Amino acid sequence: MKLKTLAVLAAFASGLTLSTAAYALPAVLQQSEGLGAYISLDQTKSLGDNVVLLDFRTAERYAAGHIPGAINIPREFIETPDVDGVIGETKSYEELEPILASYGLSYDQTIVVYGEFEDDALRPDSGRFAGKIYVSLDQAGFPNVHILDGGINAWDGELSTEATVLPASDLKLTATKPYIVQKDYVLAALGRENTFVLDARGTAGYERGHIPGSLNVPIGLFSNANELHAEVDGLLAKLKELGVGPEAEIITTCGWGWAASDLLAILRDLGYSNLKLYDGAWTDWVQDPNLPKAGTDFPA
Structure with missing residues (x-):
């Protein structure tokens, strides 16, 4: 996945025509040093080694077309189902650890999460609100997590229907920062x-x-x-x-x-x-x- 993702980003940087102006970060965020929670498409393609693109949409939406090299962890695996009318809470660390390990995530990766603009934003399987996946991973201790501003809608290259699956990791959530x-x-x-x-x-x-x-x-x-x-x-x-x-x-x-x-x-x-x-x-x-x-x- 590492080499594949880097190859995708390299091709992305050199060979594609990007509509970056449409998805540029607000000026006030561009003034900040380093990478923030929200990053642009240009910032995404400039990332270094060990990048994981994480598509949190449903398996069906991922299979229909995703950013090449991205893995798929539908939000239902990170958030709880309907519990007495309360939905979408981040799962406990005890629940998250084996799930994230099975998808190959580790603390040394740079993770960029992305979703999708949908008209029906309030469905439990919505591809919007990427901030929730960001928070779930950030407070679980991952040091380099970002949100691709604009999600898959910002991508101006061809989409892939070839699934990318990482080997399971030995992840232990030892650096949690609960907030x-x-x-x-x-x-x-x-x-x-x-x-x-x-x-x-x-x-x-x-x-x-x-x-x-x-x-x-x-x-x-x-x-x-x-x-x-x-x-x-x-x-x-x-x-x-x-x-x-x-x-x-x-x-x-x-x-x-x-x-x-x-x-x-x-x-x-x-x-x-x-x-x-x-x-x-x-x-x-x-x-x-x-x-x-x-x-x-x-x-x-």
């Missing part, structure tokens, strides 16, 4: 000085019901859930309006944890470092009758 939190952590954080709970859902969903004290920072301010906007001025303006400084503790949330992960990834690229993800999000919170709720569906 996924549960509802008790969020409840204790409400009202804490310089701590912000940011809800990445659209305004309509947020207004119907949300965690009291949380603030709405819709994903639409910076992304279509697959590709970052050309500029993220709306996000920057909202953060400034809310008084969210780079030294703040931020807990991101949404409906299912997906949009919240995309928000967490771009906040990291913008220089925020004290970041947490409430993975269960509103679908978890709303089911607990003992937790406070706000919104039009929950009148005081």
Whole structure:
């Protein structure tokens, strides 16, 4: 896989006509040194040795056409199924370790995850919201994980229907850095000085019901859930309006944890470092009758 991926990227760099302008990172992210969570197609093709392209779409979508050399780990193997109405939570380290090892992942790899723009973004098998796969691997201890901005839609070469499978690795998740939190952590954080709970859902969903004290920072301010906007001025303006400084503790949330992960990834690229993800999000919170709720569906 290593040589195959490098050959693909080399051909990609030298022989293909790329529409990179359409998928260039926002200017504010281009000013950063090194690689961020989100990377462009140009940055992807310039990566060095031991690159793994990880396509997290369904097996059917992968088989129909994928970036040459990419492996396929459908998100269902990284996230939990529907558990009492809560879907898409990152599996425990104990569950993830043998799964990721069986797909050949290891800490020494540079991993670039990518999905796909789909009109139906809220299906459990959606190819959007690559930030969630990024968070799952990053907090599991992988030191070099990135998101290909634009996903497979950014690729301007031919797609492949030839599956790439890596030999199993001896991966042990010994460098985990947990920042996924549960509802008790969020409840204790409400009202804490310089701590912000940011809800990445659209305004309509947020207004119907949300965690009291949380603030709405819709994903639409910076992304279509697959590709970052050309500029993220709306996000920057909202953060400034809310008084969210780079030294703040931020807990991101949404409906299912997906949009919240995309928000967490771009906040990291913008220089925020004290970041947490409430993975269960509103679908978890709303089911607990003992937790406070706000919104039009929950009148005081």
